[in-house]
Amino acid sequence: MNVTQSFCIAVGIIGLSGCQLTTSQPVSHTFNDPVPIHDYQLPVFPQGMTSLGNYRQQRNQDIWYWTELENHTFQRGENLIVQVIANKPLSQPPAQFSFSLPANPGERKYNSIGAYQHWVSVMPNGDRCTYSQQHTKRMNKYLSIFIHHCAPEDQHNLSWLDNLKPSFFLEER
DSSP states (O other): OOHHHHHHHHHHHHHHHHHHHSOOSOOOOOBOOOEEEOGGGSSEEOTTOOEEEEEEEEETTEEEEEEEEOOSSOOTTOSEEEEEEESSOOSSOOGGGOOOOOSSOOEEEEETTEEEEEEEEEOTTSOEEEEEEEEEEETTEEEEEEEEEEEOGGGOOOHHHHTOEEOGGGSOO
């Protein structure tokens, strides 16, 4: 037996044993491109805010929605409403949205969806940035809502957080 035949047999044996060591369960990842949607297609509608665009994206078992709001201050990762329907509630917005919630407990309030908490941070230039987090459950799925909204000091208003309107996901069935 020559060296080439021995090498081919060795590679074949290693290849076959490697195939036997791999799992036979298929792994499925689904990432669809974001698609623009209308306001009424959001799980929660931001009543009283001007939206520049709404998007939906399927990511494995989760559905992500996000809304871009008017932006007059241009702080990083600001003026977004992120809504995620998933099997369990999220504690932070997905990293792709470039903002995270403060670690300290926020002020607790209620709106038509239920309890939520929010934080207000004052930026060095006087802009006020609001962060908000809310969770609700419907039919074994959780809706996690995250908001990062900045406005100049003279235009800062939190009343729209109290006026979020439930849409299709929260309708009674």
